[in-house]
Amino acid sequence: MSYSYLCTDLQTYFNLQTKQCVSCDMKWIKPGYEFVPNCGYEDNGGRRDSHTQKCADNYWNDGKSGKCQMCSACPTGVPTVRQCNATVDTCCGLGENCDPPRVDNQMEIRLVIIVLLACVMVGALTYFIYKRKNKSCQGLIADGNGKVASLSQRDGQESKAVLIPQASAAPLRMVLDDLDVLEELIILLDPEGHGVKCTRHLASYCNFPSTWINYTYSMRDSKSPLKTLLEGVTTKYPEWTVGDLARLLGEMGRTDAIVVLAKLRPSVHTV
CATH class of the missing domain: 1.10.533 (Death Domain, Fas)
Incomplete structure (x- = not known):
């Protein structure tokens, strides 16, 4: 499906000012997404869709390309170290060349740890205050x-x-x-x-x-x-x-x- 009659490359759209087909702006891309046809623009400058869409199942994009790629399959006999997902490709073999986890995943893990530690500290403080309070009554x-x-x-x-x-x-x-x-x-x-x-x-x-x-x-x-x-x-x-x-x-x-x-x-x- 194409939104443009003038631009056959689906990762370009017709710019009314330059009267040329120009590439979609990569600032719109984030991991796990790809450009929609012609970045969602019609030749008259109207918008038909959002700039990007999620990668389909069994496709991935790390945010460096305007189009999602099909997930790789490990050769027969070669172990799968990491399954493909929307942001990283399949990793095969011993895993030395596997990409490190995404930064945002690491941040999520850190946030979970921080929240758990905070809950433990609040629980301990509440218990301490309760024990102190429970030791005495008005005289x-x-x-x-x-x-x-x-x-x-x-x-x-x-x-x-x-x-x-x-x-x-x-x-x-x-x-x-x-x-x-x-x-x-x-x-x-x-x-x-x-x-x-x-x-x-x-x-x-x-x-x-x-x-x-x-x-x-x-x-x-x-x-x-x-x-x-x-x-x-x-x-x-x-x-x-x-x-x-x-x-x-x-x-x-x-x-x-x-x-x-x-x-x-x-x-x-x-x-």
């Missing part, structure tokens, strides 16, 4: 008047915290039902900071996976992690009591939270 509590006090200031009061038998034996669900006690526990246990353990650690004590814990904390703007945890525990361990929760809080060193639990006063029908 401040609020007294009955809403004033903030350190745990050390409350040690004497906390050591006297004792659950009445009815509260200790009450179903854990009772904590969720008593909104005042629940709110105090949320204020004590949800914040993360330095020095003491918090809801994150309590969830770990209850055998919840770290992925679940992280997700719960990511949603803390809409729902308390402690409340979510207690709901999960009552579903996962329906037999648990308030005493079981108090025992875990004691193992965590959160006697301030046990003080709050001691405020529970179940009715005779609760247990």
